[in-house]
Amino acid sequence: xxxxxxxxxxxxxxxxxxxxxxxxxxxxxxxxxxxxxxxxxxxxxxxxxxxxxxxxxxxxxxxxxxxxxxxxxxxxxxxxxxxxxxxxxxxxxxxxxxxxxxxxxxxxxxxxxxxxxxxxxxxxxxxxxxxxxxxxxxxxxxxxxxxxxxxxxxxxxxxxxxxxxxxxxxxxxxxxxxxxxxxxxxxxxxxxxxxxxxxxxxxxxxxxxxxxxxxxxxxxxxxxxxxxxxxxxxxxxxxxxxxxxxxxxxxxxxxxxxxxxxxxxxxxxxxxxxxxxxxxxxxxxxxxxxxxxxxxxxxxxxxxxxxxxxxxxxxxxxxxxxxxxxxxxxxxxxxxxxxxxxxxxxxxxxxxxxxxxxxxxxxxxxxxxxxxxxxxxxxxxxxxxxxxxxxxxxxxxxxxxxxxxxxxxxxxxxxxxxxxxxxxxxxxxxxxxxxxxxxxxxxxxxxxxxxxxxxxxxxxxxxxxxxxxxxxxxxxxxxxxxxxxxxxxxxxxxxxxxxxxxxxxxxxxxxxxxxxxxxxxxxxxxxxxxxxxxxxxxxxxxxxxxxxxxxxxxxxxxxxxxxxxxxxxxxxxxxxxxxxxxxxxxxxxxxxxxxxxxxxxxxxxxxxxxxxxxxxxxxxxxxxxxxxxxxxxxxxxxxxxxxxxxxxxxxxxxxxxxxxxxx
Numbered sequence: 001x002x003x004x005x006x007x008x009x010x011x012x013x014x015x016x017x018x019x020x021x022x023x024x025x026x027x028x029x030x031x032x033x034x035x036x037x038x039x040x041x042x043x044x045x046x047x048x049x050x051x052x053x054x055x056x057x058x059x060x061x062x063x064x065x066x067x068x069x070x071x072x073x074x075x076x077x078x079x080x081x082x083x084x085x086x087x088x089x090x091x092x093x094x095x096x097x098x099x100x101x102x103x104x105x106x107x108x109x110x111x112x113x114x115x116x117x118x119x120x121x122x123x124x125x126x127x128x129x130x131x132x133x134x135x136x137x138x139x140x141x142x143x144x145x146x147x148x149x150x151x152x153x154x155x156x157x158x159x160x161x162x163x164x165x166x167x168x169x170x171x172x173x174x175x176x177x178x179x180x181x182x183x184x185x186x187x188x189x190x191x192x193x194x195x196x197x198x199x200x201x202x203x204x205x206x207x208x209x210x211x212x213x214x215x216x217x218x219x220x221x222x223x224x225x226x227x228x229x230x231x232x233x234x235x236x237x238x239x240x241x242x243x244x245x246x247x248x249x250x251x252x253x254x255x256x257x258x259x260x261x262x263x264x265x266x267x268x269x270x271x272x273x274x275x276x277x278x279x280x281x282x283x284x285x286x287x288x289x290x291x292x293x294x295x296x297x298x299x300x301x302x303x304x305x306x307x308x309x310x311x312x313x314x315x316x317x318x319x320x321x322x323x324x325x326x327x328x329x330x331x332x333x334x335x336x337x338x339x340x341x342x343x344x345x346x347x348x349x350x351x352x353x354x355x356x357x358x359x360x361x362x363x364x365x366x367x368x369x370x371x372x373x374x375x376x377x378x379x380x381x382x383x384x385x386x387x388x389x390x391x392x393x394x395x396x397x398x399x400x401x402x403x404x405x406x407x408x409x410x411x412x413x414x415x416x417x418x419x420x421x422x423x424x425x426x427x428x429x430x431x432x433x434x435x436x437x438x439x440x441x442x443x444x445x446x447x448x449x450x451x452x453x454x455x456x457x458x459x460x461x462x463x464x465x466x467x468x469x470x471x472x473x474x475x476x477x478x479x480x481x482x483x484x485x486x487x488x489x490x491x492x493x494x495x496x497x498x499x500x501x502x503x504x505x506x507x508x509x510x511x512x513x514x515x516x517x518x519x520x521x522x523x524x525x526x527x528x529x530x531x532x533x534x535x536x537x538x539x540x541x542x543x544x545x546x547x548x549x550x551x552x553x554x555x556x557x558x559x560x561x562x563x564x565x566x567x568x569x570x571x572x573x574x575x576x577x578x579x580x581x582x583x584x585x586x587x588x589x590x591x592x593x594x595x596x597x598x599x600x601x602x603x604x605x606x607x608x609x610x611x612x613x614x615x616x617x618x619x620x621x622x623x624x625x626x627x628x629x630x631x632x633x634x635x636x637x638x639x640x641x642x643x644x645x646x647x648x649x650x651x652x653x654x655x656x657x658x659x660x661x662x663x
Contacts, residue, residue, distance in 0.1 A: 463504020
């Protein structure tokens with residue numbers, strides 16, 4: 001292990017480990033766990049650990065690695081009962097995903113929460129169906145209440161033509177606030193931002209939006225000025241570009257004062273140039289392109305002026321904004337309450353509901369702040385150490401949960417890499433990781449809180465690491481990605497590889513000069529590269545196992561495979577290159593989906609969708625008409641209850657089906 005890795009293994013207190021790609025993160029986490037449970041002086045039982053990974057698969061793999069290490073320890077310390085006992089206790093250690101931990105915690109304390117002990121996690125169709133019903137019922141109350149504020153909200157969301165926009169807004173706000181530790185407080189704060197104290201916030205947001213518009217236009221003008229170099233355009237047009245650019249640069253200097261009136265007065269003096277192509281002797285295609293440039297510049301200037309004009313009635317804007325926000329958050333609160341009640345009445349919960357219930361067990365709210373609950377001390381006693389992998393992918397609610405279950409962060413070990421955060425679409429908040437990274441001091445043995453950076457890369461050759469560093473240094477700046485790529489973030493290659501003559505990384509900038517989709521052009525370039533590389537007989541492999549490169553050595557990674565895969569398959573097949581892509585075809589194949597339906601129904605036959613899929617599968621051969629008849633005969637109960645009733649009434653096919661299902 002390197003010095004930094006050893007520091008991460010032995011550090012005490014609250015520890016944040018920023019582990020770059022290929023830095024041996026899993027090995028460090030494994031070794032740290034083994035060190036803790038093998039320390040006779042501390043005498044921490046292996047069952048007193050809580051180790052949280054992002055997936056159940058990762059948890060199983062980590063458990064296996066720790067168990068293997070402990071086996072090695074036991075073999076090298078034959079007869080030592082302490083280590084044998086720890087290995088046995090390891091079977092009871094909580095090594096799981098955050099969802100699995102929360103489910104277990106809530107189920108263990110169901111009576112405190114007023115839940116049924118046999119609740120289930122709702123699958124997507126169940127949750128979606130109930131969510132839609134609850135939202136419809138919730139909105140119906142507002143429709144029939146004669147609420148003027150709701151009527152105004154209806155005008156904004158165009159309820160006279162469709163409910164879609166309002167429903168989308170409610171569900172979007174609900175989904176986001178359910179990733180927060182205090183959703184009700186966040187909703188209340190959203191309304192309070194429109195008070196006098198919120199005036200300056202409103203202005204600040206407006207000015208920031210205006211600043212972005214101006215910077216975007218400046219960047220666009222700069223691109224246009226480069227595009228028209230060498231083109232036969234009038235000097236007046238070029239002067240027009242320069243005039244607008246200089247004016248906008250001057251306007252940016254007025255933003256520090258924060259005065260909208262000053263900016264309004266300034267932009268009132270902007271004389272938008274005509275920017276015509278009169279006299280241009282270039283081809284019509286070129287002239288049309290320049291016309292497009294000029295139209296956008298003029299439209300954007302008018303847009304900025306119009307935006308400033310919106311502030312003529314700022315007080316009215318803020319008052320209306322508060323009223324609409326108050327009504328919208330009220331609807332979200334009503335929906336949240338009714339949705340939870342509907343789910344729990346059916347003994348169903350979503351993962352986000354379960355996480356909130358887990359936090360409710362650990363914390364209580366006092367004066368708007370979360371503090372430990374009476375029960376939290378008993379729960380926290382079960383876990384002497386809390387270790388969390390992939391911390392950058394946690395949301396605010398999960399962050400609060402980890403600090404709560406570790407007694408306010410005591411003996412909390414967080415490991416991750418903010419550069420690898422890929423779950424922003426699920427409201428993961430890497431800013432928490434960045435905040436701890438900024439706040440925590442560099443590791444020292446006596447520190448209660450420490451930050452350790454693992455930057456040594458044992459996975460890639462130097463050329464690859466150099467390319468990644470150069471690329472990230474260019475694009476990862478705080479204004480764009482939320483963080484700067486600092487010296488400590490750079491990959492430090494430590495692995496040994498044989499020397500090669502080819503570059504370790506190549507970057508291709510492709511121009512689309514054909515009347516084709518970009519995906520087609522990119523796919524054709526990739527196929528051409530693979531073909532030429534294989535034909536060149538480039539040698540790869542370790543020094544004692546050198547061989548020519550083959551088609552099977554290439555992997556193509558796509559951001560959206562479903563949309564782009566076919567272009568690559570067509571381009572590769574056109575050049576005679578064999579290709580195999582990972583698809584969902586196996587899972588969606590009729591025989592496989594029927595088997596999945598069988599397993600799901602055996603596990604829980606009360607789920608109508610999977611039960612119907614199984615009954616209509618080749619295994620049992622029920623027709624849709626038969627299913628409809630069975631369902632209609634027995635009213636508004638679940639399908640399983642209908643089938644059971646039909647079997648009891650003498651339906652032999654239903655009898656046989658139930659017999660097979662229970663056998």
